[in-house]
Amino acid sequence: xxxxxxxxxxxxxxxxxxxxxxxxxxxxxxxxxxxxxxxxxxxxxxxxxxxxxxxxxxxxxxxxxxxxxxxxxxxxxxxxxxxxxxxxxxxxxxx
Numbered sequence: 620x621x622x623x624x625x626x627x628x629x630x631x632x633x634x635x636x637x638x639x640x641x642x643x644x645x646x647x648x649x650x651x652x653x654x655x656x657x658x659x660x661x662x663x664x665x666x667x668x669x670x671x672x673x674x675x676x677x678x679x680x681x682x683x684x685x686x687x688x689x690x691x692x693x694x695x696x697x698x699x700x701x702x703x704x705x706x707x708x709x710x711x712x713x714x
Contacts, residue, residue, distance in 0.1 A: 628683045635676040642669045 645666040652659035 631676055631680050638673045638676060642673055645669050
């Protein structure tokens with residue numbers, strides 16, 4: 620399994636937690652400013668961008684969670700194959 624794949628999951632989860640916090644703050648800003656002011660519209664746009672980021676992070680986390688077991692199984696298969704193969708360094712194996 621690529622080392623970055625394992626490292627990516629906790630990082631994406633941390634990013635998601637941060638983005639959710641940002642979304643909550645931005646939502647309260649939108650409520651406080653109201654949708655009719657320029658500041659309110661700007662805050663609403665930023666909230667939509669933040670919600671898009673949350674959605675993208677959730678998709679990436681789900682993808683990582685499904686990819687990790689596949690890579691883990693494949694790595695296990697490769698290791699089992701290596702342990703079953705005669706070693707080139709083992710004189711008893713003819714290597």
